[in-house]
Amino acid sequence: MKKLLIFMLLAMGAGMIHAQETIALNTGDITSPELNAQTRQATFRMAAPNAQKVELEASFLPPMKVQTPFGEMEQTGRVTLTKGADGVWTYTSEPLPSEMHTYSFYVDGVRMLDPNNVYQLRDIATYTNYLLVDGECTNYLVHNVKHGTLAKVWYPAPKLGMEERRMTVYTPAGYEDNPTRRYPVLYLLHGAGGDENAWTELGRAQHILDNLIAQGKAEPMIVVMPNGNGGQKAMPGEYEDSMYKPSFRNAKTMEGSIEVAFPDLVQWVDAHYRTLPDKQHRAIAGLSMGGFHSLYISANNPQLFGYVGLFSAAVNRMAQGENGHIYENLDQKLAAQFSPAPYLYYIAIGKTDFLYKDNVDYRQRLDQKGYKYEYLETDGGHIWKNWRIYLNQFAPKLFK
Secondary structure (H helix, E strand, O other), X not given: OHHHHHHHHHHHHXXXXXXXXXXXXXXXXXXXXXXXXXXXXXXXXXXXXXXXXXXXXXXXXXXXXXXXXOEEEEEOEEEEOXXXXXXXXXXXXXXXXXXXXXXXXXXXXXXXXXXXXXOEEEEOOEEEEEEEEXXXXXXXXXXXXXXXXXXXXXXXXXXXXXXEEXXXXXEOOOOOOOOOOXXXXXXXXXXXXXXXXXXXXXXXXXXXXXXXXXXXXXXXXXXXXXXOOOOOOOOOOOOXXXXXXXXXXOOOOOOOHHHHHHHHHHHHHHHHOOEOOOHHHEEEEEEOHHHHHHHHHHHHOOOOOOEEEEEOOOOOOOXXXXXXXXXXOHHHHHHHHOOOOOOEEEEEEEOOOOOHHHHHHHHHXXXXXXXXXXXXXXXXXXXXXXXXXXXXXXXXXXXX
């Protein structure tokens, strides 16, 4: 009987192990990255005993200049690791600034993620590992504060030909507890190739808002993060027949469809959330393509948004076709939008951004008419580091 019981227990244990689809048993005792809290230096490790060369590609390394169809842009820099006698390659960084740093490895030219780091992000069709370094950018980290709620919400979009499509909605801590309190709304838009997950995964938006609100620096607000690709119902893989490789170029993005449909989204949000449904309590902001959308949505609907944020905005674009009217007569539309002026019109861009000159020209256009705006110029190019900075600076200025 005792032997039978032991056999049954072993069989049950084997069954439990078999039931788990993925068990990593061979990662060893390698720690990567290993952050020295005192010096802020990080050591990266990759076990590749048969490799001839292992490189680290990381956002904190000096960038390389590359030519693209969009002009000269910055590409993440690389450095070669040193191989140890045990076959483990290592690299220790210089002291790192406070930031969310992304990285990956190249083993004999083949790109690989760090097998010892489970923390990963998807940017369009590329995954990278990431490392958070506390300090000046502490709002990007999770702290012991009251947390808001993130929800994936489906809503009707008839002007995009869809019965429903998805957005991400952040409601601040306490939203569920007080059924009478109403909140202002920030519509936060992503860039080309992104989707409704971009601002929460790459932009750390929910953590930035949680921390700013807890610090008393930002007003409690609802943040609506829709999918800016008018041909998608949701991010790839999250709707029918959508198991395809994500692309930088998507249908119905910068040809007016999103701008035409956007007032319906605002109306739906006001009907389904406890909002303060007026211009004084409504903001719109976006990065790159999302900045382009923010510019034209707000210009075509001057009654909707009292606060506008253009982060590295793709301002220089004219589309033809059915929705071309969205981009016509911009001077007249700006005149209406600035009479009276928005409570805040905010423009931010990096000094080496490939859209820098376009933004200079756009600011000159505003200057010629005497339209007031706030301008922030940072180091770096068309990168998430800057867009997180801009949100961290922009959100405290809203709804005051």
